Amino acid sequence: MIQLKVNGATRKFEGDPEMPLLWYLRELLELTGTKYGCGMGLCGACTVHVDGKAVRSCQTTMASAAGKSVVTIEALKGQHAVQKAWMACNVPQCGYCQSGQIMQAAALLKEKPKPTDKDIDDAMQGNICRCGTYQRIRKAVKMAAGVRA
């Protein structure tokens, strides 16, 4: 049996330990804010925080999440500075990638509260936005960080 914390609540899981955290969140807990985009760690749509770090939940097995604390987009409840900046900049187009983008950006700002352009490039390049909202993402990250655009 695997025990883990999801958005603060303790959860027990008895299924396939090789199951990716992504499908556990989406299908068993019905936390569908975390998205599937590639299943190979290539797009970032599935990004969540595990013990405070941004990870790709499609590449995180339940076995490796055992004993860890998982935070998903649902836990941010629109209150996070990144979400507020996202709304101020009207970032989303279709919105499908944005949960992952926001979780990635939130982790970046935790680690580097005043990121440079290079920091933003490095942190965000794993998150694909097919609609092409990148320049607003960059602007919103800076707004959330309170650095000049």
Place this chain on the structure above:
Amino acid sequence: MSENTLHVVERRAFLKYTFGAGALILGTHVEAFASGADTAVFHPSVYLGIEPNGTVILIAHRSEMGTGSKSTLPMIMADELEADWKRVKVEQAIGDEKYGSQNTDGSCSIRDFVEIIRTAAASARTMLEQAAAQKWNVPAAECQAKNHFVVHTKSNKKAGFGELATAASNLPMPDKKSLKLKTDSEFRYINKNVPVVDQQDLCEGKGVFGMDAKMPNMLVASIEHSPVYGGTLVSFDAAETKKVAGVRDVVTIERFKPPHNFQPLGGVAVLADTYWAALQGRKKLKVEWNLGPNASYDSDRYRDSLVAAARQPGKIVRTQGNVEAGFASAAKIHEASYSTPLLSHAPMEPPAAVAEFKNGKVVCHAATQNPQAVQETVAGALGIDKKDVTCHVTLLGGGFGRKSKPDYVAEAALLSKKVGRPVKVIWSREDDIRTDFYHSTAGMYVKAGLDAGGKPTSWLHRSVFPSIGTTFDEKAEYAMDLEMGMGWNDLPFDIPNHQAENGPAKNHIRIGWLRAVANVYHAFAIHSFVDELAHLAGKDPVEYALSLIGPGRKIEMNPVGMKYWNHNQDQKTFPVDTARLRNVIDLVAQKSNWANRAKGGNGHGWGFAAHRSFLTYVAVATEVKVEGGRVRIPNMHIAVDAGKTYNEDRVLAQFEGAGVFGTSIAMMSEISVKDGKVQQSNFHNYNVARLPEAPETVHVHLIKSDAPAAGVGEPGVPPIPPSIANAIFAATGKRLRDLPLRKGLRA
């Protein structure tokens, strides 16, 4: 051609048919699956209703895939109605022909519906004002709707929309000619940067996409399709699959009967309690296919054959003057071949839908651009009436044309019928990239006869590509009118001898329409060639392009053997107007400070292209820095005349996004096929622009225009690839004539 083709091609005609008499939009009958507007006390139109508690229900009948149409159309209605946006409920419509076309592609949601919905909202407003006038016994002309109330200033009386709803519902519909539409200065929501209705949900992970839709007791399916287009199932062994925990069933779906239209490809479906279990089961399937005649298809060889075919005479589709005579008397000849690859749409959300078949009827929830095509396709697959298919439309995680083709929804419905439970079909990214309806590959040839000053007196452009028409007629070998009318046989250059020819191309894979469609390859060849000619003549590329376009004028297009497509719009309302094209070029030159740009060389340069598509005029100036095989795009300027706009921030966003989408096409995206099998499968080998590869800043410059609203979602894309290719030439002296450019740059 099938009925579906008609919907794609003759959308406008269909609209006219639906709305010709003006009867339907103001009809008041309640359907079996009634919307919130239909059941409201006051519902003067299928698009809007008002409840006695004052709630205004506005119907979004077009799909939301990121352009903002779900918000913008209702916002226009709210504004015209003088409703308070805070008291509006936006409801996404099910598929129903009473709304007119719901096929959300072709960049026409605003263009085709703005008049209809403003008329509907103005009618409702007028009736509310009349109801108040009757109530207070004052002249209607003295009553004015203002922010969800009707007010009579003289007597200081005021009544809410809800309070007036019942009385308004008993009044006759006002004559359309008597309606007074608001003036632009009276707008409160239009172009006022009001966020889209789903914005907060999308930032909180609460938006419901096709991938998130569910039905009680559903199974989830993953489907193995033939790896080669048109292959048929010989046999399969699911013994190991059925041992996987959570797998409930393995069933087959029959292959389509040509033409494939939007029918399912056919295959073997693994149904399980969860998608994860279905995927595990699918890995253990043993399937044998008869791959059929397309198993020898090789896209590289095929592309070479298209380029070779474009060097041969083809069917003449436009001609004026005498090109051969022009070439014979030219001071100089320049010619070049260009080619572009197959492309996959790769919307961030792969295709997904859930459906239930029960008592001879289907209810489904789908990420679809076209719920009416869902009705038709599902009905066709199951042999039921399309009225018995209810299609709820979820949010779409991108569409770009892929989700206009509802094969995956039909799969869900067929599977539900087979297993007697609701079934959700999810395409993996691999399924999506390997079995798409691909953007066509093209071979093109352009030849110019030049006068002593380097200006063309004769212009020949041949284009050869497998047509979208093969979706509806598998034997089609020549392009459809709409493909030829996309920036090719409507090229507005001032050249006396001009000819366009289309060669035949047999098809071996599903071809579909992708954002901006045939404009993409035509624009690449034409505007790259113009840049080549400018450099040959030693002229500034912008000045040179302006000289080719000639003076500002409206040009009547008369291609040969067809009607000029013009997006099914008449050329009086939407002429090919070179004055507007010149305007956007002047604007982009001014905003990008073109005259003082870095002159090129040393890996730093600027490129330019301008193109009319979707009735919109776009000019682009792009700055590149080439470092080894890597291209950075510090700045991209896009000047746009899209006619009148209604949600400026979303218009800007569409062109910013087009800058990125166009960069993917220009630099890195390519689908290749060997032995009939698509070689790419996911984002490691099907490349799309990531943040550091995208333009750092796309500066969008909108021209304020009173011309009728034109397209926004697509027309930004076509000029991007040639502007980048031309910038790379300026930076490096390398002329790259084949997409994606990165390949040539690294060669």
